[in-house]
Amino acid sequence: MAAVGARHDDTPPGDRAVLAAAGIEKTYRRGVWPARRWVRVLQGVDLALAPGEVVGLVGENGSGKSTLMKVLVGALSADAGTVTRRGRLGYCPQEPVVYERLTCDEHFELFGHAYGLTDQAERRARRELYEALGFERYAATRTDRLSGGTLSKLNLGLALLADPEVLLLDEPYAGFDFDTYLRFWELVGERRQAGRSVLIISHFVTDEERFDRIIELRDGRAVPR
Numbered sequence: 001m002a003a004v005g006a007r008h009d010d011t012p013p014g015d016r017a018v019l020a021a022a023g024i025e026k027t028y029r030r031g032v033w034p035a036r037r038w039v040r041v042l043q044g045v046d047l048a049l050a051p052g053e054v055v056g057l058v059g060e061n062g063s064g065k066s067t068l069m070k071v072l073v074g075a076l077s078a079d080a081g082t083v084t085r086r087g088r089l090g091y092c093p094q095e096p097v098v099y100e101r102l103t104c105d106e107h108f109e110l111f112g113h114a115y116g117l118t119d120q121a122e123r124r125a126r127r128e129l130y131e132a133l134g135f136e137r138y139a140a141t142r143t144d145r146l147s148g149g150t151l152s153k154l155n156l157g158l159a160l161l162a163d164p165e166v167l168l169l170d171e172p173y174a175g176f177d178f179d180t181y182l183r184f185w186e187l188v189g190e191r192r193q194a195g196r197s198v199l200i201i202s203h204f205v206t207d208e209e210r211f212d213r214i215i216e217l218r219d220g221r222a223v224p225r
């Protein structure tokens, strides 16, 4: 389904896309000769994300969801294909990448600098994220002392800090309690309203109605579901 507000737009979807991938191929090489093996993971993936769209990316374990997301973000180079990005991008990897000796506050400061936010803007966004995800009490806690769920909140918070046009989330709520899970979907709803796009890797097919559209990775290709 097209995004609300974009329905009367006559521009072809490819031209409106904030993120578009075409013909993405990726093969991993494993081991060394003579036991070398190749794993063909992506075999020509095409996908496009329109403004204000919330899209789910599903597929069985090992189907290449995380690999595709890394290619979309630019963290991994593909063997073939093109990726076009428009605007700022936020990425929440499947395994949080944090500095264990730094506190949550220090992470926000560091990422705020990296995004080029003013101190004031960073502090405001940080406060809102602590409140929205409910982890302010861990502001001064080092990340190696956080629980898995709180670490996931920080991971998500850092991806959201600069209010990106496109948000890419790799199983963001795996460690969330139910209350946080609901708050997460409130945040996603607010982004949709603001015309921001979100791509979410998920195994929760029971929540299909929360997405505008679901894409499945099957045999190395993206197919609508």
Ligand SMILES: Nc1ncnc2c1ncn2[C@@H]1O[C@H](COP(=O)(O)OP(=O)(O)OP(=O)(O)O)[C@@H](O)[C@H]1O
Binding pocket: 028, 029, 030, 039, 041, 059, 060, 061, 062, 063, 064, 065, 066, 067, 068, 094
């Ligand atoms: N760095 C790597 N080197 C070699 N093979 C890899 C590497 N990363 C992933 N793979 C392989 O590529 C395939 C796809 O992995 P990927 O992590 O993208 O799957 P996924 O769909 O995200 O799975 P999951 O649902 O378990 O998170 C798997 O067979 C995996 O073993």
Ligand SMILES: [Mg+2]
Binding pocket: 065, 066, 067, 094, 170
């Ligand atoms: Mg994965």
